[in-house]
Amino acid sequence: MDGVQLLVSGLANGCVYGLIALGFVLIYKATEAVNFAQGDFMMLGAFVTLGLTNAEYLHLPFWLAAPLSIAIMAGLGYLLDLVILRHLFGQNQTAVVILTIALGFVIRFFAGAIWGHEPQTLESPLALGDVQLAGVVLGLADLAIIIVTVLLTWSLYQFFQRTKLGLAMQAASQNQMAAYFMGIPVKRVQGLIWGLSGATAAVAGILFASKGAIDPNAGLLGIKAFAAAVIGGFGSLPGALAGGLIVGVIEPFAARYLEAGYSQIAPYVLLLAVLVFRPHGLFSQVRTKKV
Numbered sequence: 001m002d003g004v005q006l007l008v009s010g011l012a013n014g015c016v017y018g019l020i021a022l023g024f025v026l027i028y029k030a031t032e033a034v035n036f037a038q039g040d041f042m043m044l045g046a047f048v049t050l051g052l053t054n055a056e057y058l059h060l061p062f063w064l065a066a067p068l069s070i071a072i073m074a075g076l077g078y079l080l081d082l083v084i085l086r087h088l089f090g091q092n093q094t095a096v097v098i099l100t101i102a103l104g105f106v107i108r109f110f111a112g113a114i115w116g117h118e119p120q121t122l123e124s125p126l127a128l129g130d131v132q133l134a135g136v137v138l139g140l141a142d143l144a145i146i147i148v149t150v151l152l153t154w155s156l157y158q159f160f161q162r163t164k165l166g167l168a169m170q171a172a173s174q175n176q177m178a179a180y181f182m183g184i185p186v187k188r189v190q191g192l193i194w195g196l197s198g199a200t201a202a203v204a205g206i207l208f209a210s211k212g213a214i215d216p217n218a219g220l221l222g223i224k225a226f227a228a229a230v231i232g233g234f235g236s237l238p239g240a241l242a243g244g245l246i247v248g249v250i251e252p253f254a255a256r257y258l259e260a261g262y263s264q265i266a267p268y269v270l271l272l273a274v275l276v277f278r279p280h281g282l283f284s285q286v287r288t289k290k291v
Contacts, residue, residue, distance in 0.1 A: 004136050006252040012142035012211070014248020015149035019204035020225030021232065021240035022153065023197040028234055029160065030169040030193035033096040037104040038201055039222015044107050045073045045202030046209035046218065047115050050122045062125055070202040077198025081191040104219060111216040119213035126210040141210040148207060152200070153241045160237065169193055227271045233281025242283055246270070 023038040035041075051057045052065035060068070080103075088095050121127075126141045160166035172179040172186045180186050208214065208221075224247055232243025247267040255263035274282060 002256075003253075006256055007249060008136060008138055008142060010249035010252045011245060012139075012145045012248070013251065014228075014245035015145045015241075016204055016208045016211075016244070017221070017225045017228045017247050018241040018244025019149055019152070019200060019207070020222055021229035021244050022156065022237060023200045023204075024226060024229040025234060025237055025240045026156070026193055026197045026200065029237075030172060031093075031096070031190050033093045033100075034226075035100045035197065036097060036222065036226070037100040037107060037219075038197065039225060040104040040107040040111075040219035041073065041077070041198055041201035042205040042208065042221065043214065043216060043219035044076075044111055045069055045198075045205030046122065046214050047111050047205075047216075048072055048202070049206050050120060050209060050214070051115065054120075054123050062123070066206055069206065070199045073202035073205075074195040074199035077201075078191050078195035080198075081194040085190075085194070086187055104222070108216045108219055111219075115216075117216060119215045121213050122206075122209035124206070124210040126207075139211070141207070144210065145207045148203065149241060152203060153237055156200075157237045165189070165192070224267060227267050230281060231267075231271055231274050233284030236281065236283045239281055239283030243281070246282075 020038055020042050023041065024034065027033055027035045027038070049065055049069040052060045052068060053062050058065075084099070085096065088099070124141070126144045127139070129140050130137050131140065131143070132138070160170060168179070168184045169189050169192075171182070172184055172189050205214075208218070225244065228243035228247045229240050230243070231246060232239030232241070247270070250266045250270060251263045254266040258266075278284070
C-alpha cells in the first residue's frame with residue numbers, strides 16, 4: 001500500500017511537471033524556440049491567483065480568480081511576443097533562449113518584490129480535504145491535478161491535429177517564410193501560441209499552489225519540466241505529459257528506496273540515458289523538415 005501511495009503522489013507531481021513541459025512543447029512546436037522562463041510563468045500564475053484570492057489581498061472567489069488569472073497570464077504571454085519577441089523575428093533562436101533566461105530572473109525579482117520571498121499558501125478549495133480509496137489517501141488537489149492535466153493535454157493534442165489554427169502553427173514552425181507566402185499570419189499565430197503557453201503555465205501554477213506553499217523560487221521547477229519535455233520528446237504533447245509523469249514517479253520512489261539525495265539526481269540520470277540511447281525522446285515525432 002505504501003508503494004501505491006508513492007505512485008499516486010508521484011503522478012500528481014508529475015502532472016505539474018507535465019503541464020509546465022506542455023508550455024515548452026507548445027512554444028517549440030510553433031516557433032522552434034525554447035522558453036526557459038516557462039517555470040517562472042507557472043510561478044507567476046500561482047502568485048497572480050494568490051493575489052486575487054487570498055483574504056489579505058483582493059479576496060475574490062477562487063472560481064472567479066482562477067479563470068481571471070489564466071486570462072491575465074495568456075495576455076502577458078501575448079504581450080511578451082508582441083512587444084519584445086517580434087523584434088527578434090527571423091533571427092537565430094539562440095537570441096530567444098538567452099532572452100527567456102533573463103526574463104526568468106526578472107519575473108522572480110518582481111514576484112519577490114510584490115509578494116515577498118517567504119512561502120505563502122493559496123486559499124484554494126482544492127486543498128480542503130482528502131478522499132480514501134482502497135486504503136490509499138488521495139488529496140483533492142492531487143485528483144484535480146491529474147484530471148485537469150489529462151483533459152488539457154488531450155484538448156491541446158486535438159487542437160494541433162484537427163483545427164486550422166493548430167495546423168497553421170505547425171506550418172509556421174516548419175518554414176516561416178513558406179507559411180507566410182501561403183497566407184498564414186505568422187507573427188499573429190506565434191503571438192497566440194505564446195498566449196496559450198502563458199495560460200497553460202497559469203493552470204499549472206494554480207494546481208501546484210493548491211498542493212502546498214509557493215515562493216518565487218518555485219519557478220525553478222521549470223528545469224525538471226524541461227527534462228521531462230526532453231525525455232518525452234520535445235515535439236510531442238502527449239510525450240510532454242508522459243515525460244512529466246515519469247519524472248514525477250521516479251522522485252518519490254528514489255527518495256523512499258535509495259540513499260538521501262538520489263531523488264534529486266534520478267530524473268537527470270534518466271535524461272542522460274534517454275539522450276544517449278534515444279536522442280529524440282521516448283515519444284518523439286521525428287519529421288523531415290522541408291526547406
